[in-house]
Amino acid sequence: MVSVQDPPVTSPRPRRANPVLALLRNSWRQLTSMRTALILLFLLAVAAIPGSVLPQRGVNIDDVDRYFVEHPDLAPVLDRLGMFEVFASVWFSAIYLLLFTSLVGCVVPRLAEHWRAIRSAPPKAPSRLDRLPQHATIAQAIGGAEEIGAALRKRRWRVAVRGDTVSAEKGYLKETGNLLFHFALLAVIVGVGYGSSYGWHGNRLLVAGTETAFCNTLQQFDEYGLGPRVDAADLPRFCLELTDFNAEFLPTGQPSSFRATVRVDNGAPRGFSVNSPLRLDGANVYLLGHGYAPMIRYTDRYGQAQTAIAPFLTVDGMLTSEGVAAFPDANIDPKAGSARDPNAQVAFEGLYLPTAPDQPPYTRSVYPEERSPALMLWAYRGNLGLDAGIPGSVYRLDQRQVDNGRLKRVGEATLLRVGERMTLDDGSSVEFLGTREYATLSIRYDPGEKIALGGAAIGLLGLMLSLTGKRRRVFFRVTTGGSSLVEAGGLPRTDYSGFAEEFKQTVEAVERANEEGSVKR
Incomplete structure (x- = not known):
């Protein structure tokens, strides 16, 4: 008899991952990590330093020209690096675009997870409450788990009653604050980008007098910059005539106040100062200096x-x-x-x-x-x-x-x-x-400034919530034997030095509420 052997069983070859997709996936994971977002945020702050130290063309072209005169060798090198137009440079834009992408990749998954956590019930009570950082027992006849849950809800705890156990938690505002803060950063970045795309600015040295009046056209600006989405025809039409300039100085020669008075389209004179710009329809006029x-x-x-x-x-x-x-x-x-x-x-x-x-x-x-x-x-x-x-x-x-x-x-x-x-x-x-006398004016329009301002306000609110919010949980279990007994345990989810006192007050509040219920019964 001839025996026929079965062919050997071979395991399928493991599927080889596409190296390009693997590289893209790993790069995305690195970019959207919180560590990368913090590094990019730090780089953005460092990159903004030259814009605060060096004169900028978008603010005062005269200071830039003076810097070229005072530093004839260094200024051309800095100019090639974009140091006189920091916030419009390619490298600065690349940093905040990467930061925007990183924040979106970090925040959106956290938002979904936070939403699921808010909608889900508090976790079940552990079997050994005495192992929690805070533990207490109430050895007296009180109501059941529903009464305990009602007392906790009055103290704004999220409560879940499961048979003879009660689970409660607080402090989700901390994560809400974190998310608000990060979304506020996104709003600031969006505001800056929107303002850069649809905004414009121009500088003008305006001498007092009717014959030296200025009209808002590109030809009459000493220096200007238009966003990619702005055309010269989009500029609002108005004319300015400098009628008066009042400068006050201290005995040391330091300026104490500057105030310019202009006539807009032959209307009534209007005054403005360094910290109080002239608000026009579609533009703001800022006073930079005088001479x-x-x-x-x-x-x-x-x-x-x-x-x-x-x-x-x-x-x-x-x-x-x-x-x-x-x-x-x-x-x-x-x-x-x-x-x-x-x-x-x-x-x-x-x-x-x-x-x-x-x-x-x-x-x-x-x-x-x-x-x-x-x-x-x-x-x-x-x-x-x-x-x-x-x-x-x-x-x-x-x-x-x-x-x-x-x-x-x-x-x-x-x-x-x-x-x-x-x-x-x-x-x-x-x-x-x-x-x-003349006044150096900066005339600009930034449609994204309200978005950035709103983002800054929301960011401040989110930061306050994040710093003040504390995640914590408490559990109660009602046991019956020879006498009723309630066991309580508490667990802080974050560093919270005052949790022991809050846990004590919560247990006392539950005890008082149940005593009142016993009296009524």
């Missing part, structure tokens, strides 16, 4: 007079200011028609002192208020380089034109008081007429 704009009248060699109102940028706390007054259309020969000689242009580099010292050197103002104003001027003649089409600053001369000899200094520096005149070598003259 002086000297008025200079130049009369060229042909007797033609021109007046320039040139804002000077402050260089110190005493409002010592530097600037340039340019006259590119000067020295046009009337006999030659309107042809302009580019090599006969004139500009004056100036140093303005609101309160000049009594004796030289006249290099710094001694007080920021205009008590003894003086203007130091250096005259230049030649080609200002304005026709080359190369962008430049209106607050300083093109140094390249000076270096290549196309723009030359004429004479020596001269100090002028208000009303004084200086005559140049070609018979032309320049006169210091006085000054006008």
Whole structure:
């Protein structure tokens, strides 16, 4: 007889996991862990430090320009790293987008788990209540488990009665507070992102006077930034005229208050200050600073007079200011028609002192208020380089034109008081007429600020609930034998130093409630 053997049984090969899916799954788990969320939150706080230390273009472009002058080697490097536009940089956006994703991955599962925990009944009482951190017995005739449950409900415990045992718990507001706080962080991030996408901002140096009024168009901003979802046509239409500026200083020269008064669309004057912005329909106007704009009248060699109102940028706390007054259309020969000689242009580099010292050197103002104003001027003649089409600053001369000899200094520096005149070598003259004050304004619209503010308020509420909430449970078991006996046990789920006293008060409250029930019966 031939025996036939069964073929050997082979176990199926284990299915090999897709390495790409495994990598994505592990990466998602790492990203959505609470540890990663805390690290990203810390990185976000660290990344925001340069935005608080270094000047930002979205806040004050003048401070950024001054930083480039004071640190010519370091500033270009920082600019390439986005340090002057920190909150709009790619690396900062990447951090808060990763934080947003991490928080969503952390909070949503915790929310579902918290919802299930709230809807579920408290757990069953353990068999040995005497092993719990808190334990007590009531050896007297009292009511049953239902009466104990009713007494606990009056003290706002979540109660579950199962036969002769009672389970109760409190403190879910702690986890509710945690979730509120994390959702508030999400709201803040959403508010910042929404404001960045649909918001806009612009800076303007506004000189007092009707002829220097400003209208809210991109062409009239000194510096601006539009969100990706904003077009120039979306800007609200309004015009501002600076009618007055009041600055008060302490005896030390420190400013005590700034207040600007503007006329909006030829309406009634409206005032605003540093901490109280001007609220308009679709925009807010913030006061950043102020300075002086000297008025200079130049009369060229042909007797033609021109007046320039040139804002000077402050260089110190005493409002010592530097600037340039340019006259590119000067020295046009009337006999030659309107042809302009580019090599006969004139500009004056100036140093303005609101309160000049009594004796030289006249290099710094001694007080920021205009008590003894003086203007130091250096005259230049030649080609200002304005026709080359190369962008430049209106607050300083093109140094390249000076270096290549196309723009030359004429004479020596001269100090002028208000009303004084200086005559140049070609018979032309320049006169210091006085000054006008200017205000540096930041005009911006941020639709996400209310969302961020609401998130901050909710976050504060959630933090308070998280810090004050304490998870704890109590259990009661009614036993009957020779005499009725109630055994109680308590368990704090979190560190709670006052739980022993609360447990004692809870047992006493249950005892009193059942005594009252016994009397009624």
